[in-house]
Amino acid sequence: MKETHHHIFIEGTNVKNVLILLHGTGGNEHDLVNIGKHIDPDASILGVRGNVLEGDMPRYFRRLSEGVFDEEDLFFRAQELHKFLKEALHHYAPKNEQISIIGYSNGANIAATLLMKHEKLADRAILFHAMVPYRNQEVRVLTNTQVFIGAGSNDPIIPQNETLELIDVLRSNHASVKDIWYNNGHQLTMNEVDDAQKWYASI
Numbered sequence: 001m002k003e004t005h006h007h008i009f010i011e012g013t014n015v016k017n018v019l020i021l022l023h024g025t026g027g028n029e030h031d032l033v034n035i036g037k038h039i040d041p042d043a044s045i046l047g048v049r050g051n052v053l054e055g056d057m058p059r060y061f062r063r064l065s066e067g068v069f070d071e072e073d074l075f076f077r078a079q080e081l082h083k084f085l086k087e088a089l090h091h092y093a094p095k096n097e098q099i100s101i102i103g104y105s106n107g108a109n110i111a112a113t114l115l116m117k118h119e120k121l122a123d124r125a126i127l128f129h130a131m132v133p134y135r136n137q138e139v140r141v142l143t144n145t146q147v148f149i150g151a152g153s154n155d156p157i158i159p160q161n162e163t164l165e166l167i168d169v170l171r172s173n174h175a176s177v178k179d180i181w182y183n184n185g186h187q188l189t190m191n192e193v194d195d196a197q198k199w200y201a202s203i
């Protein structure tokens, strides 16, 4: 396995379930561990840090300005991350049966790219505060992919129409999407995490 990304792996008591954790801008591989444990206390956890730096803030891909992505870099980084995740799952969790991706903000945006563009890694994704990562390019058929979307109706960084368009793209490509909206901004709240946990436990 090529160590292309800083990461942590925590083996769970149920080695069949693996949660891939992708942080928001300025975060790291440890950020979402408690959230992952809340969602599935028994699963193994693979937390991965983004390879791009904006100032001193790790991200998964470059942006030209807030909400305007460098598509070329997005596709390059998503490919690199996909390769790393595939190898890391094989290396750390060879008995995996159910892979879930949990992403927040920038991490949710690259998670959406992985779903939409790349060979299937995960059956489930929890996307907190996500937007449409790219337009005008092919999207994979997402049959049997379950997605939970948590969104803030007053999120100043992720406009509502961006999340609504993402939901539409996922649904029109046959993903099953549950979206819940909160009267909140960009911050990830415990209500959202609780709802994601209930959704995860129910499917």
Ligand code: MLT
Pocket: 024, 025, 063, 066, 067, 068, 105, 106, 107, 109, 157
């Ligand atoms: C992004 O750049 O992915 C979004 O604007 C969200 C963020 O700031 O991380």
